[in-house]
Amino acid sequence: MKTVNAFAALAAATSVYAAPSSTEQLLPRASTLPAITVKGNAFFSGSSRFYIRGVDYQPGGSSQLVDPLADSTTCTRDIAEFTKLGLNTVRVYTVDNTANHDACMAALAAAGMYLVLDVNTPLYSLNRATPAPSYNSVYLQNIFATIDAFANYTNTLAFFSGNEVINDDSTTSAAPYVKAVTRDMRQYIGSRGYRQIPVGYSAADVDSNRLEMAEYMNCGTDDERSDFFAFNDYSWCDPSSFQISGWDQKVKNFTGYGIPIFLSEYGCNTNTRKFEEVAALYNTEMTGVYSGGLVYEYSEEGSKYGLVTINSDGTITEGADFAALKTALAGTADPTGDGGYNSTGGASGCPLHSANWNVTGDSLPAIPSAAAAMMKTGAGKGFGLTGLGSQNAGGASTGTATAGSGSVTATSTSKKSAAVGRQSPFDATPVLVAGVAIAFSFLGACLL
Ligand SMILES: *[C@@H]1O[C@H](CO)[C@@H](O)[C@H](O)[C@H]1NC(C)=O
Ligand SMILES: *[C@@H]1O[C@H](CO)[C@@H](O)[C@H](O)[C@H]1NC(C)=O
Ligand SMILES: *[C@@H]1O[C@H](CO)[C@@H](O)[C@H](O)[C@H]1NC(C)=O
Ligand SMILES: *[C@@H]1O[C@H](CO)[C@@H](O)[C@H](O)[C@H]1NC(C)=O
Numbered sequence: 384m385k386t387v388n389a390f391a392a393l394a395a396a397t398s399v400y401a402a403p404s405s406t407e408q409l410l411p412r413a414s415t416l417p418a419i420t421v422k423g424n425a426f427f428s429g430s431s432r433f434y435i436r437g438v439d440y441q442p443g444g445s446s447q448l449v450d451p452l453a454d455s456t457t458c459t460r461d462i463a464e465f466t467k468l469g470l471n472t473v474r475v476y477t478v479d480n481t482a483n484h485d486a487c488m489a490a491l492a493a494a495g496m497y498l499v500l501d502v503n504t505p506l507y508s509l510n511r512a513t514p515a516p517s518y519n520s521v522y523l524q525n526i527f528a529t530i531d532a533f534a535n536y537t538n539t540l541a542f543f544s545g546n547e548v549i550n551d552d553s554t555t556s557a558a559p560y561v562k563a564v565t566r567d568m569r570q571y572i573g574s575r576g577y578r579q580i581p582v583g584y585s586a587a588d589v590d591s592n593r594l595e596m597a598e599y600m601n602c603g604t605d606d607e608r609s610d611f612f613a614f615n616d617y618s619w620c621d622p623s624s625f626q627i628s629g630w631d632q633k634v635k636n637f638t639g640y641g642i643p644i645f646l647s648e649y650g651c652n653t654n655t656r657k658f659e660e661v662a663a664l665y666n667t668e669m670t671g672v673y674s675g676g677l678v679y680e681y682s683e684e685g686s687k688y689g690l691v692t693i694n695s696d697g698t699i700t701e702g703a704d705f706a707a708l709k710t711a712l713a714g715t716a717d718p719t720g721d722g723g724y725n726s727t728g729g730a731s732g733c734p735l736h737s738a739n740w741n742v743t744g745d746s747l748p749a750i751p752s753a754a755a756a757m758m759k760t761g762a763g764k765g766f767g768l769t770g771l772g773s774q775n776a777g778g779a780s781t782g783t784a785t786a787g788s789g790s791v792t793a794t795s796t797s798k799k800s801a802a803v804g805r806q807s808p809f810d811a812t813p814v815l816v817a818g819v820a821i822a823f824s825f826l827g828a829c830l831l
Pocket of ligand 2: 552553556741
C-alpha cells in the first residue's frame with residue numbers, strides 16, 4: 384500500500400442567488416445526467432443500481448497543483464480517454480473554488496460521467512497532528528464555498544470530506560474532527576436547500592483501524608453519520624485472487640454495514656498490472672457490499688501509477704496499464720438486477736477505545752460559531768488555491784456538540800437550484816446520512 388497524500392479541496396465561487404428565470408431553468412448546468420442517490424448500502428441512478436467505474440484524476444499531483452476541471456481544453460482531451468476506458472466517474476482531489484467549472488462539468492455529463500470531489504486543499508484542510516485548531520470557521524468557509532461551486536451540477540456524485548487524514552493508529556484521535564467536518568458539510572448542503580449530495584470520507588489503506596473508522600463514520604445520531612464510506616486499497620497485486628488479496632475478508636467484515644462502500648483508490652503496481660481485480664469488484668461476490676471503485680490514477684506523476692503520460696506538448700500517450708484496464712473493464716459487465724445489495728441500511732455501533740483506536744466517547748466538537756452562521760448566510764467567496772491557509776487561522780471550535788445539533792432545522796429559501804433532478808432538501812428524518820470528513824490526500828508521493 385502506499386501513503387500517497389494529497390489533499391483535496393474544492394472551492395466554490397460565491398453564490399449570489401437570484402430566482403432563475405424560466406429560461407435559466409432550461410439551462411441546467413451539466414444536468415443531463417440523473418443525480419445519483421443512496422438507498423440501503425448502494426448507489427442508484429433512478430431505480431438502477433449504480434457502480435462506480437472510475438479513475439482518480441489530478442494531473443500535476445499535489446506538487447504542481449492545477450484544477451483539472453477549470454480548463455476545457457485539457458478536460459475534454461482527457462474525457463476522450465475516459466470514454467475509451469468505459470468510465471462513468473472521476474475523482475478529483477483538489478479544485479479552485481473561485482474558478483468556473485461549467486464547461487468541464489458539462490463535458491463530463493455529455494460523456495455520461497460523474498464527479499466525486501474532495502473538498503480540501505493543501506492550504507485549507509485539517510491538520511492530523513493538531514486537529515483542534517485546524518477545525519475552524521475559515522477552513523469550513525472554504526469547503527462550504529466548494530460545495531456551493533459544485534452543488535448545482537447533477538453529475539456531482541459525492542463529496543469527500545477528507546482523504547487519509549488518519550494514516551496510522553496514532554492519528555486516530557483526529558477522527559472526531561473528520562466526523563465533525565462531515566456532519567457540517569451535510570448540514571450545509573441541507574441548510575442551503577441543495578440536492579442531497581452524498582458526503583463521506585476516504586480512508587487510507589490501513590488494516591489496523593479500517594473497520595473502526597468505517598463504524599465510527601456511521602455511528603451516532605443521523606446528523607453525524609456519513610452517506611457512504613470509501614477506502615484506498617492496494618492489496619490486490621496481480622497475479623492474485625479474491626482470497627489471496629484478502630478481498631474475501633473485506634467483504635465478510637463489511638457485510639451488514641449500512642451505507643455504500645467503494646474503493647476510492649485501487650490498482651497495486653508491484654507487478655505488471657492486468658487489473659484482474661476488476662472482474663472481482665463488479666461480480667456478485669463483492670457487489671452485495673461494494674459499489675465499485677476508482678483506479679489510481681489517470682496520469683503518470685512520477686510514481687508509476689499513471690495510465691497515460693501527458694506529454695510536454697499536451698498530447699496523451701496511453702501506457703500498457705491503460706490498455707489493460709480498458710480490456711478488464713470492457714470484459715466485466717455489472718451484475719444483472721440489484722447486485723444483491725442490502726436495502727435495509729442503518730447505523731453501526733461506535734467502536735470502543737483500544738490500542739488501535741484512540742477515541743474515547745462518541746461526542747464531537749461543536750461547529751465553530753462563525754461557520755454555524757453560514758448555514759443561513761451562505762459561505763461567501765472561497766479562497767481558491769492561493770489563499771493564506773486555514774490551519775492556524777483562529778475561530779476554532781470551543782465546545783462539544785449536543786447530539787442532533789447537526790440536523791437541518793431551516794432551509795434557505797433565497798435561491799433555487801436550476802439543476803435537474805434536484806431532490807428534497809435534507810430533513811431531520813433518520814435515513815442514511817452521515818458525515819464526511821476533511822483531509823488531504825497527497826497525490827503521487829511515496830509509496831511504500
Ligand atoms: C446555482 O444555480 C442557481 C439557480 O440557477 C444560481 O442562482 C446560482 O448562482 C448557481 N450557483 C453557482 C455557484 O453557479
Ligand atoms: C490519544 O489521544 C490523545 C488526545 O486525544 C493524546 O493526548 C494521546 O497522546 C493519544 N495516545 C496515543 C497512544 O496516541
Ligand atoms: C477482518 O476482521 C477481523 C476481525 O476483526 C480482523 O482480524 C481482520 O484483520 C479483518 N480483515 C480485513 C481484511 O479487514
Ligand atoms: C442488512 O443491513 C442491516 C443494517 O445494517 C443489517 O442489520 C443486516 O444484517 C444486513 N443484512 C445482510 C444480509 O447483510
